[in-house]
Amino acid sequence: MLIRRAAERDIPRIHELLAQVAQVHHTGRPDLFRARGRKYTDAQLSQKISDENAPIFVAVDGGERVLGYVFCQFEQYVNHNILTDVKTLYIDDLCVDEALRAQHIGGALYAYAAEFARKSGCYNLTLNVWSCNPSAIKFYESCGLRPQKVHLEALLSADGPGAGSAEAAPMIRPARPDDLPALGPVYGAARPRKHWGNKIVVTGFEHPSVQRPIRALKDRGFEVVEILPESDGHLDVAKLAAEVDKNTVLVSCMAVNNETGTLQDIAALSTAVKAKNSRCAVHVDAVQAWLRIPIDLKKWKNVDTLSVSGHKVHAPKGIGALFIRDSVRQTLCPPYLGGHQERGLRPGTENTPYIVGLGLAAAKGAKNLSDRNAHIRALNAQLRTGLEELAQQAPITLNSPADAVPEVLNFSTNCVNSQTFIEYLSGRHIYISGGSACDKGEPSHTLMAMGAPDLAVRTALRVSFCGDNTPEDVQALLDGLKDGLKELQHI
Numbered sequence: 338m339l340i341r342r343a344a345e346r347d348i349p350r351i352h353e354l355l356a357q358v359a360q361v362h363h364t365g366r367p368d369l370f371r372a373r374g375r376k377y378t379d380a381q382l383s384q385k386i387s388d389e390n391a392p393i394f395v396a397v398d399g400g401e402r403v404l405g406y407v408f409c410q411f412e413q414y415v416n417h418n419i420l421t422d423v424k425t426l427y428i429d430d431l432c433v434d435e436a437l438r439a440q441h442i443g444g445a446l447y448a449y450a451a452e453f454a455r456k457s458g459c460y461n462l463t464l465n466v467w468s469c470n471p472s473a474i475k476f477y478e479s480c481g482l483r484p485q486k487v488h489l490e491a492l493l494s495a496d497g498p499g500a501g502s503a504e505a506a507p508m509i510r511p512a513r514p515d516d517l518p519a520l521g522p523v524y525g526a527a528r529p530r531k532h533w534g535n536k537i538v539v540t541g542f543e544h545p546s547v548q549r550p551i552r553a554l555k556d557r558g559f560e561v562v563e564i565l566p567e568s569d570g571h572l573d574v575a576k577l578a579a580e581v582d583k584n585t586v587l588v589s590c591m592a593v594n595n596e597t598g599t600l601q602d603i604a605a606l607s608t609a610v611k612a613k614n615s616r617c618a619v620h621v622d623a624v625q626a627w628l629r630i631p632i633d634l635k636k637w638k639n640v641d642t643l644s645v646s647g648h649k650v651h652a653p654k655g656i657g658a659l660f661i662r663d664s665v666r667q668t669l670c671p672p673y674l675g676g677h678q679e680r681g682l683r684p685g686t687e688n689t690p691y692i693v694g695l696g697l698a699a700a701k702g703a704k705n706l707s708d709r710n711a712h713i714r715a716l717n718a719q720l721r722t723g724l725e726e727l728a729q730q731a732p733i734t735l736n737s738p739a740d741a742v743p744e745v746l747n748f749s750t751n752c753v754n755s756q757t758f759i760e761y762l763s764g765r766h767i768y769i770s771g772g773s774a775c776d777k778g779e780p781s782h783t784l785m786a787m788g789a790p791d792l793a794v795r796t797a798l799r800v801s802f803c804g805d806n807t808p809e810d811v812q813a814l815l816d817g818l819k820d821g822l823k824e825l826q827h828i
Contacts, residue, residue: 338442340449343386343393343406348379350403351395354432364664365470367616368530394449396433396442405433407446411457426454428464447480471663523550523589526618526642526669527559530586533616538580538588540572541565541786542596547589547622559586565786569738570599578609585610585617592632593625596772596783596799597737598745600630607639618642618665624649624657628702629710629742634660641665647691651803652698656691709804710743716802716811717743723815724748731822734793736784746800747784749793750818752827758798761825762817769814770799795828 343351355376362370377385385391390411396404408429428450433443454462464482466473527537539551541563555561564577572590581588588610592603607619620642623632627645634640642665647656661669661682675684702709724733736747750758755771762769772781784794800814 338396338398338404338445340394340396340445343395345383345386346401347395347397347403347406348382348386351382351393351406352377352379354403354406354434355430357435358430358432361470362467363615365467367664368533391429392453394446394453396446404437405431405442405446407431407450409450409453411459412463423460424458426450426457426459426462428462431464443476444480447477468666523547523554523587523620526620526665527554527587530616530618531559534584534586536560536562536582536585538562538564538577538585538610540577540590540601542570542594542783543589543591544595544622544624547591547620551589560584565788566599568788570594570597570736570741570783570787571738572601572606574602574606574609577606578613581610581613581617583614585614587618587620589620589622591622591625593623593629593742593745594783595625596745596781597747597787598625598741598743599738600626600740600742603640604636607637611639620644625742625745628699628706629744631706634662642669647695647698650698650702652695653691656688656695658695705804712804713802713806714743716806716808717746719808719811720746720800720814723811724818727815727818727822730819736787736789736793736797744802746802747781748798748800749784749789750796750798750822751792753796753821753825754828755795755797757825758796758818758821761821762814765813765817767814767817770801771797772799792828 352375359370359376385408386393392409393406394409395406398404408431410427410429412425412427413423428447431443431446431450433440433446451462462482464477466477468474535558537551537554537559539547539561542565543551551559551561562580564572564580566572577588577590588606590601590603590606593600603621607621610617610619618641619639621637621640621644623643624646626632628650632643634643637643641662643660645658645660647658648654669682676686678684678687721735724735727733731753732751734749734751736749737745759769759771772779772783780794781789781797781799784797789797
């Protein structure tokens with residue numbers, strides 16, 4: 338490998354590498370950069386190559402193929418309230434072909450530029466890196482560079498000055514489930530994008546923590562399109578993707594429905610959305626999916642934000658976590674104003690005991706995932722079999738599909754009011770619900786979205802299993818249902 342000054346013959350290859358950089362920038366800041374955008378014309382590159390004040394160096398192989406480049410710029414600071422006049426070499430851009438990474442080409446280019454700066458009498462070497470490009474930050478830190486100034490930013494959305502966010506947490510971080518997972522990805526993702534789009538596509542059966550922020554956005558002028566599920570609770574991915582256009586700023590879908598346990602194909606859905614509009618944010622409510630199904634964020638690579646909650650995995654109530662993909666960190670704004678905790682994303686002093694509790698519950702749950710799943714699947718099968726037998730006594734119908742997660746089973750008696758049955762079973766120390774526990778007795782909006790008959794909605798019962806339940810618990814429920822069907826008033 339040889340490093341030399343760039344020449345006219347290198348221009349086509351430099352354009353190819355610039356396109357790779359443009360794609361990285363677009364992925365990290367889709368609100369600012371075009372995909373594969375062309376930064377320079379041939380004439381502009383030719384002028385830069387001949388500019389002694391802005392040298393370009395290229396690394397080439399034996400066949401003179403350009404492997405990477407570094408764009409440099411001399412800067413002179415005179416009479417700027419500093420102790421001495423300073424000559425600086427500013428690195429405007431350093432790129433290595435993405436197919437040739439981990440071969441120390443980038444390090445060699447940086448070392449060459451640094452030595453060139455020393456020989457040119459420079460006091461220091463500087464550069465800027467977007468925080469949405471953590472691999473670049475890690476590379477430059479490995480070269481010995483350290484932050485000396487912090488470049489801050491506020492996205493000025495249509496909602497007013499300073500409505501954007503300077504920085505967002507790059508990984509799962511604790512939060513209140515009803516604050517950050519809902520308001521952050523939903524409210525905080527849509528508002529900063531309002532300058533280029535105003536459409537939101539959402540499923541017709543989201544949890545209230547997602548539904549309510551989206552309704553608030555609708556009141557602020559966003560167009561909201563709801564995609565209803567099929568009669569079995571599954572989404573038609575093609576139907577949802579068809580509603581995504583260039584003005585769509587957000588798509589939100591729960592991975593597992595909280596009332597029926599229905600699984601959605603998140604990988605296919607998010608891929609279809611990004612194919613239609615790569616700038617559109619994709620949020621996934623994974624509260625019912627976490628530690629119930631394997632979640633691989635490499636396979637779900639088109640998911641931008643994903644929320645989970647501790648109370649579903651035996652962690653303390655009131656603690657949750659939010660995954661934020663690095664590419665959208667700069668495009669989120671906090672749900673409310675306050676301190677700088679959680680890197681400015683979720684103000685408020687962190688609840689350390691709850692954070693520890695969430696971490697321990699997650700570790701334990703991940704370790705026992707396979708055994709726990711098999712145990713709960715057996716309980717679910719026991720209940721399904723028992724309901725089939727009870728169907729000879731009453732017109733019971735199952736609302737949860739066969740491929741639902743085993744932790745949730747929803748069915749309708751089609752003859753006894755839900756609340757009547759819930760109170761009857763409560764008297765026997767058996768506790769179930771008529772829908773989402775967060776709906777406080779309201780009719781199931783999920784079943785209505787699925788097109789279930791009114792009687793099925795009014796008589797629906799939802800059973801939620803955990804790893805501590807036993808076959809005796811299931812039998813007690815079946816006995817209670819059998820007695821209730823005999824004793825309670827039918828409608």
